[in-house]
Amino acid sequence: MRLSAARGLPDPWITVFLVATGGAVLLALGFSALYGLGLIGTPSRGLTLAHWQAVLTDRGFWIALGFSLGLTVATLTLCMASALAVVLLLAEQLRRPPLGTLIYLPLAVPGVVAALVSYQVLGDGGLLARIAHALGWISQPSEFPSLVFDRHGLGIVLIHWAMVTPFFVILLDHLMDHERIPEFRQLAQALGASEWAALRRVILPLLSRGALPLCTVYGVVLLAAFEVPLLIGARFPNMISVEIHERIGQFDLALRPQGFVMGTLYLVILAAAWWLGGRCLPARGVG
Structure with missing residues (x-):
């Protein structure tokens, strides 16, 4: 944390932000x-652990949590592999236009916009389906496997x-310079x-x-993703954020406390993951 030069105290604006x-x-x-x-809310009948017991024994909660973790790990793995390939193959192009500029554009796209665009690209009547039909790979666009609302979460x-991949491309490209990896690579090859x-x-x-500490932090972000799973995800299984939203927003008020129990467990998991990533970051950060 940055300290005040006058008194050696934490910067007040950083303190306000953290608070x-x-x-x-x-x-x-x-x-x-x-x-x-x-203890609060509707219906509130006093202290009870019934809602916690219901959630902890609810198969749907564990399926949603496992589904979210699985998609997060799959996404991070795919992003890191793709980013590494781009950095190793296109290192010079990343440092000059147009690729050096275009790589930043996906970072400015909100999740809602990306989800809406996916309808026009990944659906069974979308752009990819029509291209496949035009190439003669399928007899009609509806035969194209839809990647929206699929139960495996491929569209998500x-x-x-x-x-996310552009972020990791930028990160790995910076690390290549910061850690002087091209020089060590040449040295290793010179040694056989x-x-x-x-x-x-x-x-x-x-x-x-x-990269691993930032992967942990970004994994928390992906685990908390809401807009994309809500708009293009299947009804079952849900990602945990969508499952919580549906439990809290249902007309059946008796299920609402279960949604808040899920939210509590969810926040604890996210906080633990964020804390672990934060502890690694100072020791292994990029500087």
Whole structure:
């Protein structure tokens, strides 16, 4: 944390920011926990653990949580592999226009916009389906496998991959310079290492030292994704954020406390993942 030059105290604006953001999270966590315990909200009949028991024994909750974790891991793996390939193959092009400029554009696209565009691209009557039909691969566009509302979450993974990969391309490109990886790569090859050995024993360890903490933090962001799963995800299984939204927003008020219990557990998981990533970041950050 940056310190005040006059008194050696934390910067007041950073303190205000931490109090505001941390206070909002703690307030949400406390409200969700109290609602889940039956102490506030409707219906409120006093302290009870029935809602917690119902959630912890609810198969749908664990399926949603596992589905979310699976899509998060799949997305991060695909993004990191794609970003690494781009950085290794197009390192010089990334440092000059037009690719050096275009790589930033996907970062400015909101999730809602990306989800709406996916209807026109990934659906069974979308752009990809019509291209496949024009090439004669399918007899009609409706035969194209729809990647929206699919129960495997392929559309969600593809949209997040398109949105997140540019971030990791920029990150890995910065790490390549910061860790002087091209020089170590040349040195390893001069000592007789093959391309694969240099990648496995030099490039990947150096990149992981700076990238893995940020992967953890970005994994928290993907785990909390809401707009894309809500708009193009299947009804079942849901991602955990959508499952919580549906439980809280249902007309059946008896299920609402269960939604807040899920929210409490969800916030605890996110906070734990964020804390773990934050502890690694100072020691392994990019500087």
